[in-house]
Amino acid sequence: MASPASANPAHAHFESFVQAQLCQEVLSSFQGLCGALGLEPGG
Numbered sequence: 001m002a003s004p005a006s007a008n009p010a011h012a013h014f015e016s017f018v019q020a021q022l023c024q025e026v027l028s029s030f031q032g033l034c035g036a037l038g039l040e041p042g043g
Contacts (some may be wrong), residue, residue, distance in 0.1 A: 010036040 013033035020026040034041040 010033060013029055013036050016029035017033050020029050031041050
């Protein structure tokens, strides 16, 4: 059975966002998450 992250790329971006420790990692993973969900970061 496929893992949830491979079925939905947003899961992998969310995990990266949650585990980010540096500001640049947070911003980068947040932008990837927004892109995977079809949202515009920043409102």
